[in-house]
Structures are given as C-alpha cells and as structure tokens.
Amino acid sequence: MSGAPETIALGTIALCWRIERRDGVAIGLTAHDRDLVIDGLIHRAAPGMTPSAVVRSAGLDADTMDVAGALTSGAIREADLIAGRWDGARVRVFAVDWAKGTRVAALGEGPIGGVELAQGGFTAELAGAAAALARPVAEETSAECRATLGDARCRVALARRRRFVRVVAAAGRVLTLDRAEPVAGAYAEGRARWFGGANAGIEQVVAGSGGDTVTLAQAPPFAVAAGALIELVEGCDKSLATCAGRFGNAANFRGEPHLPGIDLLTRYPGG
Structure with a gap:
C-alpha cells in the first residue's frame, strides 16, 4: 500500500x-x-x-x-x-x-x-x-518551391554557404561588408545573424545583395558599429531555374512550375 x-x-x-x-x-x-x-x-x-x-x-x-x-x-x-x-x-x-x-x-x-x-x-x-x-494539413500547389533552403526536404548543404563577415559601414538597411558575395545575388532571401555589437543575437532577412553590399528587409534595431561581426547565410528565390542552375538540386524541387494556373480558364485561341 x-x-x-x-x-x-x-x-x-x-x-x-x-x-x-x-x-x-x-x-x-x-x-x-x-x-x-x-x-x-x-x-x-x-x-x-x-x-x-x-x-x-x-x-x-x-x-x-x-x-x-x-x-x-x-x-x-x-x-x-x-x-x-x-x-x-x-x-x-x-x-x-x-x-x-x-x-x-x-x-x-x-x-x-x-x-x-x-x-x-x-x-x-x-x-x-x-x-x-x-495549421493546414495538406500543402497548396505553387509554382515556387515550398521547401526552405537547407532543410530536410531541400537537402542542399549549407556548410559552405555560411560566411562570417564584418560590417565596414551601415546606412539604414544597406550594409557594406569586408568581403564580396561569391556569386551575384547569393544572399538575397537569405539570413543575417548578428554576432557583435548592440544587435548581437538578432537574426534578420536579407532582401537583396550585390558585390560587397547587402540590403536587409528592415533596418537593424540598434546602431551598427564598424567592425561588427555577422553571419550571412545564402538564400534562394525558390524558382526552378535557380534550384537547377545554381544549386544543381532540381530533383528535390518542391513546387509545380509547369502546372497550369487558374489563368488557363481565361485564355482563348490566339490570345
């Protein structure tokens, strides 16, 4: 008992x-x-x-x-x-x-x-x-990929697509870095994670990149000091062309780019 x-x-x-x-x-x-x-x-x-x-x-x-x-x-x-x-x-x-x-x-x-x-x-x-x-149980069809770059469904290895860089100058959402991107637009739709300065620990979305500059989706919440360390992770625009051409990963593309959309109903011969 x-x-x-x-x-x-x-x-x-x-x-x-x-x-x-x-x-x-x-x-x-x-x-x-x-x-x-x-x-x-x-x-x-x-x-x-x-x-x-x-x-x-x-x-x-x-x-x-x-x-x-x-x-x-x-x-x-x-x-x-x-x-x-x-x-x-x-x-x-x-x-x-x-x-x-x-x-x-x-x-x-x-x-x-x-x-x-x-x-x-x-x-x-x-x-x-x-x-x-x-949350929805079934996914909706889309022309773009529904996976996230580097996740279990995408399977692209991100080990070589993460880079630590330092900020040379900051003006609003635009950061000038001490290293140029490996390919044009490499960091667009990617992520930036702050490791130094007042923004340490904050992760932000990268809206675009070109050469040695990146443009964040939003300005950093705190002032950015020159020399601040950030980690940049490459992004993907989720198109089949990018998946196949840049990542060589078309076999894992999670979208339906060739599926006709509702605009098929409005088409007419010779339109």
Whole structure:
C-alpha cells in the first residue's frame, strides 16, 4: 500500500517562468519576493509578473494564456522586445514550493506569440501545443518551391554557404561588408545573424545583395558599429531555374512550375 500523499502548504506556493530565447539565452523569473534556484537555474524575483487564468480543455481547441509583466527587470527590456529578441521564445510557467525548492505543477508551456507594450509593462501571449492543430494539413500547389533552403526536404548543404563577415559601414538597411558575395545575388532571401555589437543575437532577412553590399528587409534595431561581426547565410528565390542552375538540386524541387494556373480558364485561341 502506498503512503499518504504529500501535503503542500498553499502559503509556500510561488509562480515561476523559464524563458528560452532562440539565440540560446535562458532566464528564470518568479513572483516570489526573493530569488529561487529551480533545476539549477536562478529564478530572479519579479513580483510584477502575473499570468492570466490558465484554461485547459479536453477537446482540440488551442489552449492559450497571457503573461503580463513590468519592464523593471534588466533581463527583459523594452528595446529588446521591440527589436524582436524575444519573438518565438519558449516559455514554461509552473508552480513551485519555495520552501523546498521543488516543482509542484506545470501550468503552461508554449512559444511567445504577440507582444503588446503599454504603460511601462508588456503582455505576451503563449500558445499551447494544440495550436499546431490549426495549421493546414495538406500543402497548396505553387509554382515556387515550398521547401526552405537547407532543410530536410531541400537537402542542399549549407556548410559552405555560411560566411562570417564584418560590417565596414551601415546606412539604414544597406550594409557594406569586408568581403564580396561569391556569386551575384547569393544572399538575397537569405539570413543575417548578428554576432557583435548592440544587435548581437538578432537574426534578420536579407532582401537583396550585390558585390560587397547587402540590403536587409528592415533596418537593424540598434546602431551598427564598424567592425561588427555577422553571419550571412545564402538564400534562394525558390524558382526552378535557380534550384537547377545554381544549386544543381532540381530533383528535390518542391513546387509545380509547369502546372497550369487558374489563368488557363481565361485564355482563348490566339490570345
């Protein structure tokens, strides 16, 4: 016969958050009045952090919750939220017995969705695992490739298509680099990840490239100092011509470039 269940005093229950950013940074916060060490991570006291009611259902509806907090912690700054450092970060919300330093119950987990800033605080929406059920099951046909360059379906090796470069000068969205691109338009539709300066850890989309310059889809959120280190990953315009000619990967092209579109219905002889 098993023993009696352990009794937990409600007066020793505290809420905790573990937030893991996409760049590998992880922080812990707690609503308790002092720092707690849970699973080897220090959870800093943040009394302003409060979750909404956690609603869970047995159906297939997506479970969501909101977490509101004050921008008083050095770990979560308004500038970083606006810059997108916390976009897509994974959050775990759980209750602990602060007297014993042990977890009591898991309350919610999911990636950060929309973030709203207001009156010196922020509200972040968390989507539960069931939210993935809302995604389309079948892909739609398209003339362009539906794979992402370098993923399991594309199979193009990116090891030789990643390069570290330094910024010589920056003017808005345009960066001048210390190295020229290997082929014309190599970085268009690719990615730039900052490894130095105030933008470190931020990843941005490259809209176009030419010679020793790249044009980002958006200007860097923070000032760029000369010599800042970034990693550039080549991009693809998802056309069959580029897939076959530049990457030699037509066998893995995930599109239907020769499938007639709805414009076929409007055609007429000699049109």
